[in-house]
Amino acid sequence: MEFLEYFPNVFEPWNFLILCGGTIGGLILGATPGLSPTMAVALLIPFTFRMDPTASLILLGAVYTATVAGGAVSAILVNIPGAPANIATVMDGHPMANQGRATEALHYCFISSFVGGVLGVLLLIFFTPVLAEFALNFGPAELFWVAILGVTVIGSLGSGSVVKGLFAGAFGLWISMIGYSPVLGVERFVFSEHLGGGINIIAALIGLFAIPQVLGMMETAKRGGKAEMFDMENHSVLASIKYNLSRVKALVIGSVTGIIVGIIPGAGGQIAGLIAYDQTKKLSRNSDEFGKGQPDGVIAAESANNSMVGPSLVPLLTLSVPGSPTAAVLLGGLLINGLFPGPDLFTIHAEVTWTFIDSLLVAQLLMLLFGLYISRYSRFVTRIPKFYMAAAVTILAVVGTYSVQNSLSDVIVMLTLGTAMYFATKVGFSPAPVVLGIILGPIAEDNFLQGMLIGESMDGVGPYFFTGTINMALIAFCVVSVGYSIYSELRSAARARAGK
Amino acid sequence: MNTNLTTPIAVLAVSAAMYAASASGDGGGFEFPTLIALIMCALGAGMLIHALGPGRRSSGKRSGSVPWGSILPGLALFVAYLFLMGWLGFFVTSFLVFVVIALLYAPGSPTAPAIARTAGVAGVFTATLYGVFVLLLQVQFPQGLLF
Numbered sequence: 204m205e206f207l208e209y210f211p212n213v214f215e216p217w218n219f220l221i222l223c224g225g226t227i228g229g230l231i232l233g234a235t236p237g238l239s240p241t242m243a244v245a246l247l248i249p250f251t252f253r254m255d256p257t258a259s260l261i262l263l264g265a266v267y268t269a270t271v272a273g274g275a276v277s278a279i280l281v282n283i284p285g286a287p288a289n290i291a292t293v294m295d296g297h298p299m300a301n302q303g304r305a306t307e308a309l310h311y312c313f314i315s316s317f318v319g320g321v322l323g324v325l326l327l328i329f330f331t332p333v334l335a336e337f338a339l340n341f342g343p344a345e346l347f348w349v350a351i352l353g354v355t356v357i358g359s360l361g362s363g364s365v366v367k368g369l370f371a372g373a374f375g376l377w378i379s380m381i382g383y384s385p386v387l388g389v390e391r392f393v394f395s396e397h398l399g400g401g402i403n404i405i406a407a408l409i410g411l412f413a414i415p416q417v418l419g420m421m422e423t424a425k426r427g428g429k430a431e432m433f434d435m436e437n438h439s440v441l442a443s444i445k446y447n448l449s450r451v452k453a454l455v456i457g458s459v460t461g462i463i464v465g466i467i468p469g470a471g472g473q474i475a476g477l478i479a480y481d482q483t484k485k486l487s488r489n490s491d492e493f494g495k496g497q498p499d500g501v502i503a504a505e506s507a508n509n510s511m512v513g514p515s516l517v518p519l520l521t522l523s524v525p526g527s528p529t530a531a532v533l534l535g536g537l538l539i540n541g542l543f544p545g546p547d548l549f550t551i552h553a554e555v556t557w558t559f560i561d562s563l564l565v566a567q568l569l570m571l572l573f574g575l576y577i578s579r580y581s582r583f584v585t586r587i588p589k590f591y592m593a594a595a596v597t598i599l600a601v602v603g604t605y606s607v608q609n610s611l612s613d614v615i616v617m618l619t620l621g622t623a624m625y626f627a628t629k630v631g632f633s634p635a636p637v638v639l640g641i642i643l644g645p646i647a648e649d650n651f652l653q654g655m656l657i658g659e660s661m662d663g664v665g666p667y668f669f670t671g672t673i674n675m676a677l678i679a680f681c682v683v684s685v686g687y688s689i690y691s692e693l694r695s696a697a698r699a700r701a702g703k
Numbered sequence: 704m705n706t707n708l709t710t711p712i713a714v715l716a717v718s719a720a721m722y723a724a725s726a727s728g729d730g731g732g733f734e735f736p737t738l739i740a741l742i743m744c745a746l747g748a749g750m751l752i753h754a755l756g757p758g759r760r761s762s763g764k765r766s767g768s769v770p771w772g773s774i775l776p777g778l779a780l781f782v783a784y785l786f787l788m789g790w791l792g793f794f795v796t797s798f799l800v801f802v803v804i805a806l807l808y809a810p811g812s813p814t815a816p817a818i819a820r821t822a823g824v825a826g827v828f829t830a831t832l833y834g835v836f837v838l839l840l841q842v843q844f845p846q847g848l849l850f
Contacts, residue, residue, distance in 0.1 A: 370714060370743060377736055421776075601788075629768070
């Protein structure tokens with residue numbers, strides 16, 4: 204019960220203040236259409252740069268948790284999911300708002316998010332140390348395959364197209380090698396003086412996630428259009444809690460689906476929400492009411508996307524393989540604080556790690572309390588005009604990137620990568636595999652070179668990398684994730700052709 | 704040219720350039736980048752073959768064309784931001800860029816009250832950033848003519 208030992212740390216004044224601020228800020232950011240959790244966490248990393256590691260991770264974790272729940276506000280009130288994880292919430296949440304039940308829908312959203320979120324964090328607490336202990340058996344070959352697995356899985360499962368996802372991951376790996384080789388000290392691919400220091404992870408994170416969204420807002424900002432203003436009805440919180448907890452089937456399906464999807468590297472919240480919604484609808488006696496304002500739809504989708512948050516950190520904290528794109532950004536936050544995923548997190552850095560995990564549990568409760576309280580005011584957040592959002596995110600991206608190492612070159616790299624990513628998204632590429640490639644590139648290369656040296660001094664490089672139970676299991680996971688994604692893509696294409 | 708072919712050809716060209724840069728490297732430290740660039744070339748070739756295949760299906764989601772009329776002013780502002788921040792000063796430039804983006808992308812023509820409101824929002828936002836980054840986090844930004 205090591206997690207209980209560090210629980211009081213969460214309630215130290217500075218940590219608790221950061222946790223409350225992060226939760227409230229995350230709810231507001233999540234409720235703002237156009238600001239995804241991934242972008243919110245990426246933009247916040249420069250703010251945490253000068254904080255101590257514990258406070259920094261508490262802030263990022265609270266924002267991650269709260270933005271996913273807050274995204275339901277715009278899904279329910281504006282019919283625009285605040286985050287990809289809230290896509291399924293739109294289906295019944297917005298019809299409920301149209302029926303004059305907006306407050307009730309928001310109550311279900313926060314209560315279900317709380318239930319799912321707590322279950323997800325409990326899994327994180329009890330499962331992570333076991334997996335971290337297992338990771339002690341990993342040498343350079345295994346760590347190399349883990350890095351490749353991370354890029355492969357997020358490239359294949361987390362993208363619209365397997366080939367494009369894998370290409371994006373490989374591109375990220377390659378550009379992570381710009382600058383000096385950390386092992387041999389050789390200068391590589393410095394085509395411009397601005398690339399002398401290599402690609403800074405934070406600059407890349409901000410550029411790849413924020414700039415395409417800014418340009419996306421610029422595309423549509425001129426059209427304007429105001430969000431509908433709902434009269435928020437008075438609805439008793441106690442009645443909402445009583446009804447919500449009585450919907451056991453929807454809560455269980457949502458939470459279990461979210462936990463399973465979260466622990467699968469790269470899968471992400473939108474998949475969890477959609478699967479949970481679909482299963483709840485199929486198993487419901489009132490399946491014909493789904494899509495017309497059925498509360499079970501909101502309950503299943505929201506418990507799923509928040510129960511995914513904790514488990515998405517399990518492979519991240521143990522094997523450096525993020526369970527979602529936002530977890531990939533969080534990996535950047537860990538690395539800049541000098542924390543490397545693996546068993547050291549639970550031994551050398553136990554205090555930071557356990558305080559962070561415990562804070563996620565408290566964040567769920569704060570998210571519930573603040574969420575229920577601000578439900579009645581949340582409609583105002585959804586009315587922030589896109590042109591202000593685009594301007595604010597641009598300035599925040601530039602200031603945040605510059606502040607990391609006082610470097611104008613980082614700002615140039617951030618804007619260049621972000622602009623290129625905007626055009627790449629137009630032809631079906633996603634930023635998450637590129638980011639993961641940049642983050643995992645140095646880990647993959649270091650272990651590849653170390654493995655080559657060890658292999659040459661033993662039975663050969665081939666046997667070193669391609670034998671052993673763990674190596675073979677990791678290679679099998681890589682092959683299965685790519686194979687399954689190709690199969691899914693072909694099946695979708697066949698269905699689309701049959702539909703035509 | 705068929706748009707389905709443009710992407711794989713561009714991908715293949717980028718991969719080939721990356722392979723050429725990796726393979727021409729002297730000494731150690733280039734093995735891994737060369738391997739990655741080779742994989743990228745193979746993926747690019749796969750995309751090209753896929754695009755040339757029956758029905759010329761496009762792979763992955765396609766979000767649509769680029770609305771250049773909306774995007775070009777934004778891109779020009781990014782470049783102007785980079786050039787001006789060293790000359791005018793970081794926060795003055797940030798204030799101006801905020802105002803220009805907000806006025807340029809607001810629906811309808813800018814009116815005097817809208818300009819005043821936007822300048823007020825930009826001022827509060829820039830002042831908040833100044834407080835957080837300069838006063839609290841002690842970050843040194845380029846000074847320029849102003850600040």
